[in-house]
Structure formats: structure tokens, C-alpha cells
Amino acid sequence: MPNFSPRTDHLPKLISKWLHQPTKALRVPEVFIEQVEAYARLLDQGGSDLSIPVKPPQQPHSSQGEKIWLGIRPSLRQLGWSILKGRENEHPIVVDYGLIETEAKFPLPQRLVEIESDLTELVRQFQPHHVALEKPFINANFASGSSSLQALGVINLVIYRQCQVFPVLLYRATWKSHLGSPKADQREVAETVQLLFDLKRLTSQVGSEAIAIAYAGFCGLGISEK
Template sequence: MKVEAGNRWLGIDPGLALVGWAILDENPYSHRSLVDYGTILTDSSLPTPQRLVELERDLMDLFGEFQPNRAAVEMPFFSRKIKAAGGVLQAVGIINLVCCRDGEILPVFLHQSSWKAHLGNGRADKAEVAALIQTLFDLEQLPVDDSADAIGIGYAGLCGLTNNID
């Protein structure tokens, strides 16, 4: 009997300085499988446009290596006092661009509280998210903060969370 492949999800916790990413698979016999995860770090000594080019290249490499066909991205929320908002929102634009151009994917954008609630606690802090992810995927060690968030975001997308934000 031939087993058909399921979807491969890319989860993204966006930022300009640091982007968390995760690759998760779904298939007919297993609800979830964590393939890989990590972070993309851009050089803070460079101007924003050059950092965005770094981010674009690294995301293109992820698409080339893992070939996801679905993506879930956290939509950042900012208070008026956050100076980094402009750079982070520009990074979200690059993420959206690469998903559409290289993966032909329209990403699902999720609120932080909704994907965290999907894990069991909409107000979980970074350490709690990492511990939940460690348990959920039976990891030997806690993932790095931003990659743990990316795993949670990708998992929420894989499970069908669709509070999409355009």
C-alpha cells in the first residue's frame, strides 16, 4: 500500500534581528513530526535593507532544503513604545514575499495568544512554551526561545488554527 505524503509546514516567529523557524510534517499515520528547527540571525551592524536581504537569502535556503507547502507566521503586536516595530514588520513582508514567490504559499498569520492557547496557555511565557514544546515532541532538551515559538506556531497551523490576519 502506498502512503501519500502529507503537508510540510514552516512555522515562523518573525523578527529583524532573530527569526525562529521550524519544519513540521503531517502524514496519515502520525499527527505531527518535528523535522528540524532553528534561528536566523541577521548582522545588527548592517543597515536594515541589508539585513532584510540576509533574511531573504536564509529563507530561500530553508525553502530549497525543506520544500514546505504550508506556512504559519505569527503576526507581531506592538505597543506604541516599541522602536523595533518598523524593522520587524519589514521582516514580515520579506517572509510573506519568500513564502509566496519561492513556495507558492499564502501563509496563515496567527495571533500570539491564539497559537499559545492552542498549546494550552494563551499567556505562556517563553520558558513555558519551550517546556510545552519539549513535552509535545519528546525533545531531549529545551529548544531555543524563538525556535520554540516557531515550533508552536507551525504546530498550531498544522492542527488547523486559522485565525488568519491579512
Template sequence: MNPIWLGVDPGLAIVGWAILEEAPMGEPLIIDCGTIETAKELTTPERLLEIEKDISELLQEFQPQHIAIEMPFFGRSIKAAGGVLQAFGVINLVCYRDTGILPVYLHQSSWKCHLGNGKAKKKDVADMIQVLFGLESLPIDDSVDAIGIGYAGLCGLRNNIS
């Protein structure tokens, strides 16, 4: 069996996730991808609990051997920072608790550079992923970023963040 990677784009409202399988020859395969969405009307702890449950289910279903997570970065806009950082912490905790895996943490600009453009917008990332994996169509949502994150980790990109 080829190694399985989980790529994660963390967030409180939306968590993007993707499962990729390494291929001994050629490009890896996208096994599945999607989003975990939490309702705004829920309290932050309720949203974090939902993320914890859903990530745990993904880990159990796909049993990845490797995990890559985008490290949140906040420039001028830090309004959503608290929620995203809490979600990142829960995802990090669940991954380690459920699998014993220390995730690879990647900066947004580095995994996007790996795809060809460090400042790419979501549509650009989707276009690059489509070409790279030979896909006819791809939803333009947070799962696209998770595919890029997982792919960069699978290809060996590391930011040495601990």
C-alpha cells in the same frame, strides 16, 4: 510523502523557524528548527536581504506545502515595530514568491492558547513542546516559538487575517 509545514516567528534581529511533518497517525514530527540572526551593525536593508536569502534557502531545502507565520502585534512597546514589520513583509513576500503559498497568519495569543496558555513565556512554550513531542531537551530560543506556530497551523488553527 506527508505534508511539510514551515512555522516562522518573524523578527529583524532573530527569525525563528521550524519544519514539521504531518503524521497520518499520532503527533507530527519536528524535522528541523533554528534561527536566522542578523547583526546589529548591519543596515536594515542588509539585514532584510540576509533574511530573504536564508528563508529562500529553507524553502528550497525543505519544500513545505504549508506555512504559518506569527502576525506581529505591538502593545505598549513599539520601538522594534518597524524592523519586525519589515521582516514580516520580506518573509511573507519570499514565501509567496518562492512557493506560491499564501501563509496562515496566527496571533501570538491564539497559537499559545493552542498549546495551553495564551500568556506563556518562552520557557513555558519550550516545556509544552517538550512534553507534546516527547523531547528530552529543547533550546529556549525563537525556534521554540516557531515550532508552536507551525504546530498550531498544522492542527488547523486559523485567525482569518488577510
């Protein structure tokens, strides 16, 4: 049964270090966490000198002839992305890869906003010249299919708004065939990608699929909606 008269006198009292209350959690890029917190501390303490040097994140500079490709494996729950860089007729290198994840417990509009925000930051950081996007099979008659279509709409919006390019579209069987088998599973894709790009370890199988998608686009596969 619940205790409606709990004793709390013996519990330690937690004193916030912030002068202004209440506080609230805030999502910011990790690279700026220390600077944002330092600025907030100055504001909280009524400081007059609020100038804090900002160190912009390093970007992958492309030398003459090099092109940067963004590969996207679309999903509302786990969107895989990858960045490849290289010259034409040369084997590209993997610059980075990862996931944009949203939680199913949140409303669809909130999840779409999170994808839009994170993907925008990603594009601004790496400034890709081209984008390779998997074109999934979607049944719009199901709720999950409708949600996936909306996620695809957000992805296309960000790509065109930030890059002014039309993505190269690749069916799953197309980019998998480029690796050797149209029926390869996630583990097989990850192993092939690891060998192709001499990666010591892969932190995400979905991310490895995004690498394969970018690689197929880099090699000239896919169709453009232009």
C-alpha cells in the same frame, strides 16, 4: 601612546596558501563548504579540470498524504523557524528548527537581504506545503515597528515567491492558547513543546515558539490572507 616605529623584524611572517591575492570571506551554505573551497583551489592553481561532483543536501521526502509545515516566529534580530511533517489527524514530527539571526550593527537593508537569502535557502531545502506565521502586534509609529514591518514584508515575499502559498496567520495568544495558556512565557512554551514532541533537548526557546506556531497551523488554527 602609540608607537609610530614598531619593531616587526622578530615577528613570524605569515605566507598565504593562495596564489591570488587579496582574499575575502564568503558566506556559503555549510553543506557546500568543502566543495566550494576545492573548486576555488583548482581555480587558484590554474587547473584545467574544474569538474567537481556536487552532492545536493538531503531533503525531507514526504510520503503520500504527509504535509510539511514551516512555522515562522518573525523578528528582525532572531527569526525563529521550524519544520513539521505529518498526516492529517495524526501527531506530526519535528524535522528541524532553528534561527535566522542578524546583527543590529548592520544597516537595515543588509539585514533584510540576509533574512531573504537565508529564508529562501531554507524553503528550497525543505519545500513546505504550508506556512504558519505569527502575526505580531506592531506599532508602526516607532522605528522598531517600522523595521519589523519591513522584515514581515520580506518574509511574505519569500513565502509566496518560493511556495506560491499564502501563510496562515496566528496571533500570539492563539498559538499559546493551543498549548494550554495564552500567557505562557518562553520557558513554559519550551517545556510544553519538548513534552509534546518528545524532544530530548531544545537548543533555542525562540525555535520552540516556531514549533508551536507550526503545530497550531497544522491543527487547523489561524486565518489565511488568501
